[in-house]
Amino acid sequence: MIINISQCEVAGEATGYSFEGTVSKSTRPAGCFVERSGGSYFNSDLTGSSTSSKYSALCSADAWVTTTTTTTTTTTTTTTPLYYTVSMSNCADGSMIIDVTQCEVAGEAIGYSYWETVSSTNRPAGCYVEKDGGSWFNSDLTGSWTTNAKYSALCSAHAWTTTTTTTTTTYWQSPYFWMRCEGKQALTTESMTFEDYDSIFNKVESLYQTLPDTCNATYCPQADWAGCVLRMAGHDFMDYADGEGGSDACIYMDDIDNLGLAECLHEGEFGISMADAFVDFCTTISLADFVVVAAEAVMNISRQHVLNEDPSRAGVDFRSSFKYGRTTALSCSWAHGRLPNPEDSCSAVNTTFVQRMGLSWGQSAALMGVHTLGRAKPENSGYDGWWSDVENSRKFNNDYYVSVLLKGWGPEASIGGNPGKNQWKRIDRGVNETHLGKEMMLNTDMCFVYTMDNEGLVELDAATAVENNCSCTWYMAVKVSGNVSGVNFTENKAAELYNNNEFCGSTYIPGPDAFGLQRAICCGDEFLPSEDGKVSDEFTAADCGLIVDLKGPAVSQMTTFANDEDAWLSVFSTAWRIATTNGYESLKRL
Numbered sequence: 001m002i003i004n005i006s007q008c009e010v011a012g013e014a015t016g017y018s019f020e021g022t023v024s025k026s027t028r029p030a031g032c033f034v035e036r037s038g039g040s041y042f043n044s045d046l047t048g049s050s051t052s053s054k055y056s057a058l059c060s061a062d063a064w065v066t067t068t069t070t071t072t073t074t075t076t077t078t079t080t081p082l083y084y085t086v087s088m089s090n091c092a093d094g095s096m097i098i099d100v101t102q103c104e105v106a107g108e109a110i111g112y113s114y115w116e117t118v119s120s121t122n123r124p125a126g127c128y129v130e131k132d133g134g135s136w137f138n139s140d141l142t143g144s145w146t147t148n149a150k151y152s153a154l155c156s157a158h159a160w161t162t163t164t165t166t167t168t169t170t171y172w173q174s175p176y177f178w179m180r181c182e183g184k185q186a187l188t189t190e191s192m193t194f195e196d197y198d199s200i201f202n203k204v205e206s207l208y209q210t211l212p213d214t215c216n217a218t219y220c221p222q223a224d225w226a227g228c229v230l231r232m233a234g235h236d237f238m239d240y241a242d243g244e245g246g247s248d249a250c251i252y253m254d255d256i257d258n259l260g261l262a263e264c265l266h267e268g269e270f271g272i273s274m275a276d277a278f279v280d281f282c283t284t285i286s287l288a289d290f291v292v293v294a295a296e297a298v299m300n301i302s303r304q305h306v307l308n309e310d311p312s313r314a315g316v317d318f319r320s321s322f323k324y325g326r327t328t329a330l331s332c333s334w335a336h337g338r339l340p341n342p343e344d345s346c347s348a349v350n351t352t353f354v355q356r357m358g359l360s361w362g363q364s365a366a367l368m369g370v371h372t373l374g375r376a377k378p379e380n381s382g383y384d385g386w387w388s389d390v391e392n393s394r395k396f397n398n399d400y401y402v403s404v405l406l407k408g409w410g411p412e413a414s415i416g417g418n419p420g421k422n423q424w425k426r427i428d429r430g431v432n433e434t435h436l437g438k439e440m441m442l443n444t445d446m447c448f449v450y451t452m453d454n455e456g457l458v459e460l461d462a463a464t465a466v467e468n469n470c471s472c473t474w475y476m477a478v479k480v481s482g483n484v485s486g487v488n489f490t491e492n493k494a495a496e497l498y499n500n501n502e503f504c505g506s507t508y509i510p511g512p513d514a515f516g517l518q519r520a521i522c523c524g525d526e527f528l529p530s531e532d533g534k535v536s537d538e539f540t541a542a543d544c545g546l547i548v549d550l551k552g553p554a555v556s557q558m559t560t561f562a563n564d565e566d567a568w569l570s571v572f573s574t575a576w577r578i579a580t581t582n583g584y585e586s587l588k589r590l
């Protein structure tokens with residue numbers, strides 16, 4: 001039941017009824033209601049009841065959540081003396097001690113042992129001392145002075161100040177209520193054409209094109225906004241489990257993992273938001289369908305950056321296989337905690353993507369390719385850095401896989417001092433945070449390929465990697481390059497096709513007989529072999545898994561995606577379709 005005027009006004013407009021004001025009538029429904037062929041109202045008489053069928057209660061469907069936080073702070077000054085007594089008289093205003101614990105401290109501070117609490121009307125209210133006795137606390141605050149001069153009030157001299165702050169926060173649980181709509185917002189798309197799809201695409205593209213195309217180590221608006229739109233779509237479908245959730249445009253905003261999404265959804269990130277586009281379609285297209293189309297739009301737009309540089313690369317086509325008919329959920333409190341925790345490595349991937357969403361390990365790896373767009377920010381997820389180098393972070397390409405396999409990574413624990421946030425940072429010869437930005441990966445990215453042991457039994461974990469002798473992840477050059485010294489593998493061309501002929505930042509790629517030098521290029525000069533070319537067992541032990549036989553659950557697929565972008569795009573298309581249609585059995589083609 002809506003019993004808040006502001007919420008009533010928002011709810012009325014969200015469902016297509018203009019807010020007409022507040023009334024106080026016992027003959028109308030209590031709280032928030034709508035009048036047929038009229039507007040929405042708030043009835044302040046909560047004893048009211050419906051007497052006419054033209055009135056309908058307007059309900060929240062748990063659309064918002066209100067949290068109240070109370071904080072009490074006590075500060076102590078250095079006023080001298082801290083405490084004083086007044087014989088048979090009240091303390092000065094503001095200095096009366098009316099707290100039992102403070103009374104005990106005050107009495108002992110001036111040499112009176114604390115005896116007990118009493119309830120008496122003929123003794124001073126609050127804290128007092130008795131001549132030649134101890135200190136007491138009188139819980140009867142109506143108590144007054146008698147003629148007995150042995151009582152004195154014990155005062156604080158403003159020794160402490162207690163401030164209590166109560167903060168009430170109300171937020172919408174479903175993004176449905178954040179959207180602006182001139183009319184009644186559609187919950188389910190009843191009809192949609194290719195022209196409708198194109199119109200949404202064009203609107204999203206027009207907003208995207210207003211963003212500066214500047215892209216440097218710390219500032220890349222196109223990458224950030226595209227990444228946020230994709231993050232919204234991903235967090236939306238990743239809460240699917242047992243027929244519940246999925247792409248319903250509802251995310252549990254109290255979940256810390258959803259921090260930062262409000263900016264691109266409706267508040268405005270770099271001055272634009274998804275709400276700016278949705279307003280043109282809100283009466284016919286559900287927000288659930290719109291979120292999927294918007295995500296597909298930013299992938300298409302970002303793919304165009306790739307095609308502009310190399311027209312021979314394949315385009316992407318989500319439009320031809322898109323199906324509509326998704327229903328927007330007004331609440332989803334059950335979604336709390338369903339998002340995969342990157343700290344849990346591939347166990348989290350298995351639970352969310354494989355078990356709940358029904359993807360194979362290869363499809364799960366393919367879907368992770370969206371990480372090529374955007375970055376992680378400490379103020380949002382607690383992690384810090386670009387998944388790709390900054391320029392690739394605004395291009396929808398296979399650089400995510402190229403980065404995982406053709407760069408060296410080392411554990412970075414306790415990001416921002418938080419032991420619950422641990423990641424992998426680039427450490428090879430090509431690292432250049434000034435030019436390329438800070439590059440990072442999460443456990444849930446790296447675990448597809450690497451483990452912390454040679455047998456593949458211990459999942460990758462940046463928090464405990466060092467203590468488990470796992471200080472560097474790197475990959476065999478011959479599996480991702482056809483330009484390895486002394487070897488020619490024409491089918492492995494990731495370095496040449498997609499990474500400027502570089503392996504761990506080096507254009508010189510030692511052959512298989514120089515494994516030690518490959519490790520040094522990827523992991524640091526401290527791993528350089530001795531002059532006779534020998535590599536110590538200590539160096540080998542620092543590898544995360546056996547390099548010649550890595551045991552991650554999707555090593556083969558990740559390698560294929562790095563060497564063959566078309567192969568990745570094909571599997572990604574299938575994985576995306578599964579992820580965005582989970583839970584729906586009767587979606588329709590355009």
